[in-house]
Structure formats: structure tokens, C-alpha cells
Amino acid sequence: MQQNGSVINNEPATGLVQSAEFKQFAGCLAEQKLAYHADPVPSYNQRIADLNALQALIRDNETALVDAVNSDYGSRCRFETRFSEILMVLEDIARTKKQLKKWLKPQKRHIDWLLFPTSSCSVIAQPLGVVGVIVPWNFPIMLSLAPLVAIFAAGNRAMVKMSENSEQLAQLLIKLAPQYFPAHKLQFFADNNGSGPAFSAQPFNHLFFTGSAQTGRAVMASAAKNLTPVTLELGGKSPAVVAPDFPLHKAADRILWAKAFNAGQICTNVDYLFLPHGSEAEFTELAQKLVAKRYPDINHNDYTAIIDERSYQRLQHALDDAIAQGATAVNLMPGQVSEIGLRKFPLTLLFNVSDSMLVMQREIFGPLLPVKTYSDPKDVVHYINAQPRPLAFYPFTNNKALQQFYLQQVMSGGVTINHAILHVSQHDLPFGGVGESGMGHYHGFEGFQTFSKLRPIFKQGAYNSVSMLLPPYGWLANRLTDWLIKLKS
DSSP: OOOSSOOBTTBOOHHHHHSHHHHHHHHHHHHHHHHHHHSSSOOHHHHHHHHHHHHHHHHHTHHHHHHHHHHHHSSOOHHHHIIIIIHHHHHHHHHHHHHHHHHHSOEEEOOOGGGOTTOEEEEEEEEOSEEEEEOOSSSTTHHHHHHHHHHHHTTOEEEEEOOTTOHHHHHHHHHHGGGTSOTTTEEEEOOOSSOHHHHHTSOOSEEEEESOHHHHHHHHHHHHTTTOOEEEEOOOOOEEEEOTTSOHHHHHHHHHHHHHGGGGOOTTSOOEEEEETTOHHHHHHHHHHHHHHHOSOTTSTTSOOOSSHHHHHHHHHHHHHHHHTTOEEEESSTTOOOOTTTOOOOOEEEESOOTTSGGGTSOOOSSEEEEEEESOHHHHHHHHHTSOOOSEEEEEOSOHHHHHHHHHHOOOSEEOSSSSSGGGGOTTSOBOOOGGGEEOOBSHHHHHHHTEEEEEEEEOOSSOGGGGGOSSOOHHHHHHHHHHHHHTO
């Protein structure tokens, strides 16, 4: 027996079992599993119909979806929502529909020679069953609906739990989903009373989580009690490094675009930056001009708010802590003050940072950008490799040898060379972390595979070659084995 509301004989803790949320999740899961067993392998046409229904849900309700996210944020740039969420999911659906027939084809595999006469080997992708999806608040449309593209393409059903910070969007999706999908195919849930533990305690066939590493550990521990496989898309501190050969104005242009997007509230954002020693003043001047041009008014709708007051105060505390420990802060929106209640946090560079500061210990998830300097690329590699493996890495250099050096020496979930974030938008590239930044992949074909069981099939032909190797093992079996071993040497 374990204490702390954990597990007794592999059953969820009593408090969870008795909660209304747990019972609601369990009832939906039972209904969806029953429907899965009645139709375990949906046809190609049914999967296309599910993708079309998802597409229709988005297209028919685009304005309402964008409005809901804006309401949850308090002030979320509408263009960023449409570009990074609505468009991204629609592109993913379109690409998946074009590729799905090819993905569903059985894969022929090699036959070992002894068994070859009239036999065959193949791998087929079959649905897992019911997938649970736990969604964060930062890109709530994309991170709730994009996994569904792969889940439905693979022939599964889904239960989706939204974030407590996405209440308006959650209620909208709960209202809309039944107009496009039966409950035994798809159901959304709001986060009521911290219902995450009750959700992750369900015996899903697969559990997909996007969020912090701390919560990811709890989700994985909960899933392990049911031996539920998990895909964890976490975060971490993703670095960028600008090489001396790369034009500093281009680097500033691209890095500041990424850092300002969604006010830095992106798991793959540039969390800290390495600049060549001596380039700090030039970079600062370039950054100030860029931000002044793009965001002349911090209160304009083009600049997104911090999601809630707790997160705003966390960022302010991290900034104050860095300054108190000797960092130099450069406010790139000087003189601009957020209107009361809007929670607009100014883009800020931080120089002279040290590892004792909060901004260098935790994922920032906001518009603070710590800057370190270097002279030798080996020092950059040494520093990054001393930290937990990041979700993304952004080397800025036109030197191909240096690109290869960084790619070979620094392990990360994904890489964009000479820009930031953009690898995430490529649907034919798998997306996922490594180590503390996550495990597993999705997007495109890899997403289809993640939510499928790649089932190996051997079909015995009319002739049974094993008959030559039956006991008692005599001359023929031993000579044949001797010959096979020699062939492999």
C-alpha cells in the first residue's frame, strides 16, 4: 500500500474513484471502448469522414474559436491565433488526407530464407483504441485539435481534457463537438476542480500530454499504474546561438519575432541566447529599433497578454530576482505601461545573467530573454550539454562545418537553423522532445504511427521449413545449423 492518494493494488486512490470527475471520465471511456470493440478498424472512408468533420468544425466556427481564446487570454493577438492555430490544423488535415491511403498500406518485410517458400511477412497499422489528450493553455486550439488529426487518421477515438485557463474555449468545444461527432468518437472536458489526476488515472490505450516537465512526471506516473503508453510533449530551456559569421541584424530580426510571438508563451521559444563576445551593444540597438517598429503600443491587440495574474507575477518575480543578483535589464518597450488588467509584459533583454538566477533555472514562458556571451563554440556546447536536454535548439550560422558541429554535439528535440520555432510548423517533420523535454513524436506520418499499433504478421505457407529441424536433432539439423552459422560470419 502506498500513501498520498496513490495506488492500492493498481487501482486509483479512493478519493479519485469517488469524485464526480473520475466517474464522468470512466463512463465516457467505457462507452468509447465499447464502440471501439464493435468497430475496431474503421475503413479509410470513415477516417476521411472524421477528418472532414474536424475540418468542418474549425471552418464553421473559426470566429467563435478565435473569440474564445481571446477571452481566455484577456487579450490574444487574433492574427497569431488564426495563423498559428487555425491555419496549422487545417494544413495538417489537408496533408493527412492526401497521405492517408499510403500510410494504411501494409508494409512488406523481408522473409528469412529458411521460411521463405510461400510464406510472407508484413506490418499493418491498426488503431490502439481510445486516446486521452491533456491540453495546455498556450495554443489551446492547435494542441487540442492537431493531435486529433493523427488520432482519427489512425482510426482511434478520443477524450480531450482542456486546461483550467481555457474555460471559454473548453465550453465552446463541449457545445460544438456533438454537432460533428458522436460522444463515442470524441468528447471534450473542461478542467473542473483540478481534474487532471482523475483524467490521467483512466486506463486509456494511449495518453498524450503537452505541458510542463513537472506535471509530465505526474502524468507519466499515473499512466504507469495502468501500463498506459504515453507521449509527453514538454518544454525546457531552448537555446539559440549566433555565430560571428551570421549577420546580427538578421539574427535579431528572427529571434525577436519568435520571442514576441504569443508574448513568448511557447514551449519551443528561445529561452536564452548566446551572442559573440562584444556584440551586446549592437544587438541591443537592433532589438530596440525592431520592437519600436513592430510594437509601438504595448496595449495594442497585436501584442498578446500573459495568460493570468499568477503567471504575470511569476515573470515579474523572475525579473526582479535577476536584477537583484546583478543582471542588467533592457526594457525594449521603454515608457510603455500595460493598462490595468491587461497583463501586457514588456519584451526585456537580460545581460550578465548567472545560473543562480530564476531566469536561468526555469523555463521562462514569457518575453524575458537572458543573453550570454561566448568566444569559443565549444564553451556553448559545454554549457548546453550541462543542462537538461532542450525541446529545441537554434544555431544561427552559414558555416556548414559549424552547423554540423552544433548538430552533432548538442542533442535536442528539434532544430531550426538560422531561424527559430519554424521546424514545428513543418507537418512532414516529426515533433517531440528528448530526455526532460519529452518523449515520443507526432505530426504527419509519425503521428499516425504514434497512435497505431504497428502489428507484425507472419503468414506460414503450405511448406513448413521447420520440419527439417524437429527433435530428435540428428545429422541434417546439425549440418544445416552449421552451414547457416558459417553464412553469417
